[in-house]
Amino acid sequence: MSLKLAMRQAARRAPRQLGESAALVRAFLRSRQNPDGGFQDRAGRSDLYYTVFGLDALDAFGETPDLATLESFLRSLGAGESLDFVHLTCLARCWSALPGKLAPATRQALLKKLLTFRAQDGGFAPTPAAPHSTAYACLLGGEALQTLEAPGGIFSKAWKTALALVAPMNFLSTQSRKEQTKGAKEADECGNKEVRESEPSGTAVLAVKLNDSTTENHKSLIINHKSFGSRRVLRFMEQFRSADGAYSNEPGLPLGSTTATAAVVSVLCELGAPVPQEVAPWLLARCQSRGGFCATPQTPLPDLLSTAVALHALTALGTPLDAIKEPCLNFVDSLWDNAGGFHGHWADDALDVEYTFYALLALGHLA
Numbered sequence: 001m002s003l004k005l006a007m008r009q010a011a012r013r014a015p016r017q018l019g020e021s022a023a024l025v026r027a028f029l030r031s032r033q034n035p036d037g038g039f040q041d042r043a044g045r046s047d048l049y050y051t052v053f054g055l056d057a058l059d060a061f062g063e064t065p066d067l068a069t070l071e072s073f074l075r076s077l078g079a080g081e082s083l084d085f086v087h088l089t090c091l092a093r094c095w096s097a098l099p100g101k102l103a104p105a106t107r108q109a110l111l112k113k114l115l116t117f118r119a120q121d122g123g124f125a126p127t128p129a130a131p132h133s134t135a136y137a138c139l140l141g142g143e144a145l146q147t148l149e150a151p152g153g154i155f156s157k158a159w160k161t162a163l164a165l166v167a168p169m170n171f172l173s174t175q176s177r178k179e180q181t182k183g184a185k186e187a188d189e190c191g192n193k194e195v196r197e198s199e200p201s202g203t204a205v206l207a208v209k210l211n212d213s214t215t216e217n218h219k220s221l222i223i224n225h226k227s228f229g230s231r232r233v234l235r236f237m238e239q240f241r242s243a244d245g246a247y248s249n250e251p252g253l254p255l256g257s258t259t260a261t262a263a264v265v266s267v268l269c270e271l272g273a274p275v276p277q278e279v280a281p282w283l284l285a286r287c288q289s290r291g292g293f294c295a296t297p298q299t300p301l302p303d304l305l306s307t308a309v310a311l312h313a314l315t316a317l318g319t320p321l322d323a324i325k326e327p328c329l330n331f332v333d334s335l336w337d338n339a340g341g342f343h344g345h346w347a348d349d350a351l352d353v354e355y356t357f358y359a360l361l362a363l364g365h366l367a
Helices: 003-011 014-031 048-060 067-075 085-095 104-115 135-148 157-166 177-189 230-240 258-270 279-284 304-316 322-334 353-366
Strands: 196-198 205-207
Touching: 003 048, 003 135, 003 258, 003 304, 003 353, 014 048, 014 353, 048 067, 048 085, 048 353, 067 085, 085 104, 085 135, 104 135, 135 230, 135 258, 230 258, 258 279, 258 304, 279 304, 304 322, 304 353, 322 353
Parallel strands: none
Antiparallel strands: 196 205
16 A cells, blocks of 8 residues: 555545534635645645645545646646655645646656655655755655556555665666666576675665566566565664654654654555554653644644644554544544634644645544
């Protein structure tokens, strides 16, 4: 299951929790799509970031937006040449609402630009060629890679994400097909049935074997789940471990954050890597007695983003939610507005599609 689909499936359980209010929420979401096809930010302008949440929130009700104007909006942005990292990943994700509409040339250009945000440690960062990746960027980059993979691509969705996180910087972008084929032949000649992993001078070297559908133009590569990935992904994500046992968005911080910890849990679970056992108790400790999760151990008030992603991560870890279900339901309900949307926290006066989606995600996990 993809990272994006896991959240969407959880949010689809929310309408039952909303009861009679579901119609108001659905109407609010529809009202936030502008005539140009994009969804409104808090100033009313069309924005890719909010469009992602608008699409996902409408999907929870089994509804689609105005697809014709959405396609026009996305095409106006080309291959994201002028976009920053976050909005570039949002452009890739928005195209998933229009299956078959993304031109191959645009897909390749999007992928090429996305890979410019590979950090020197092999993950993703908000700025090109950064020395270290961030946990949030790895999550967004992984989601975008899963979205951009064309049918019949070289790697499966999950393992393309794994390669993005743990392979050396030049593996996907500059390694020649000739070198890949040579390595595959050598592995096949040696009778290797699985990927062999070694790290001379800190660089991962993959030996792969060819499959039976080899063509003249390219050779598919087989990545064995057990031999490559989970150990390296876990080691890679360890750089984000904070001193308190959780995860932070950047390496070396003393305190973890709920959002960063949830992001890392999502990536580890998606790629079949183990999650340290102390992570779930740390997340549960962020839940307030009156409901809602706080962003950090030092944050006094809960918010809807932290609540939704914490519940999503805890569910992925198989953690029972019975003890916090009612307080969290009350917390989410306290943020609803009869205009149909949700506020982000008790001091937030605005309504938007982002927090409305997070409310649906939280309600879906509490259903």
